[in-house]
Amino acid sequence: MRCDFADSLLQGYFDGELSAASAAEFERHLQHCVHCPVELVDMDLLSERLQVAQLYESAPASLRKKIHANLRPVAAATAKSQPLLWHWLAAAAALLLLVIAGWRVNSALRTDDYQAELAEEIVDAHVLSLQPGHLTGISSNDEQAVKAWFKGRLTFVRDFANDGFALQGGRLDVVDERSVAVLVYARTGHLINVFIWPTRERDTSPRLGSRQGYRWVDWRKGRTEFCAVSDAPTSDLQQLQRLFTN
């Protein structure tokens, strides 16, 4: 047996879609209906189960990259109608290519065998996280709250506010097509993302690098890899790395 309202008002009430007056009226109905309160609880349980399972899947970095690559030619096409600007842009692009080639070689020397693609993906993820609404899945400086939000995926959550690195919250991100945990810190006007994921490799001392004006420090400890990325000075990232490993 189901109530006549089960397919209409009950759903609207549960989803908060009724006007205040209709909601109040439906609450009066709930007081003497034997079916609706039970269904309401079932719906709530189901909804919570769906939330806890985190079924939402974010777009992979490769999709974002393709979309951005597709958008860029538009800028070039627009510039064609303005020859002077076009020439200027071409010159700037050539210069940019030289600079990129320069730091590719440079960073390759500095970072030894460190996977350059991975660093690139992490910097991309950092840049994307700075877009409005992308920085944190949970916004809090409460270690326990942030830890609870990760639901056991991340056992290490620390606020280093006393050392000048204030915990802002955390989120799940996707790097190299796998899900990684991210802790976000604020440091005198700079935001720092610390990407954290499990690894099978042995512990390493910190490796440094930079890309597109962002600096990163990467290290492995206790079967976990950490990568801190920011536009903050490298020395800040190294300080944060020491706080993490101590």
Added chain:
Amino acid sequence: MNDLDAQDRLRFEQLVLPHVDAAFNLARWLLRRREDAEEVAQEALLRACRFFRGFHGGDARAWLLQIVRNACYSWLEKNRPRELMVEFDEERHQRAVATPESIAIADEDRERLSRALESLPPRFREILVLRELQGCSYKEIAAITSIPIGTVMSSLSRARRQLCSALTSSCHKEAVHEV
């Protein structure tokens, strides 16, 4: 895409690109495979960009999701037409009920939920994804799926009951009959 001028492009980047995650998530659940979802979502984004001039303010997420949804349905029609006819995926449902014991409990529930969700017909799957995973309002769901708001409520109700049934093997028979 080339007919967007710099100003439109900037507007597109500000209004539409923040919803790439939502676009991908909807495609992933409608097509059930990440690779297909990536391909179709990309194509839908390009289409959105091409017709961006036709977008006159309003809810950019609902606008984009409508395009993604239509792209997914045409893709299914072309590549897996059978799926649009099947009302309840028996095979997937069986797998949803029997998950290997080796999977950790939290992961197990996630696995079971996603298989149960994938066993629902696309029109029920999409309404649950829009409401439960993406938090769309009834008005947005109506706009995205082109159905009246009254039908949103009854579809959600049926979709929720079907998902519950798919999660409980004892209710399995009932779920099939209900369809």
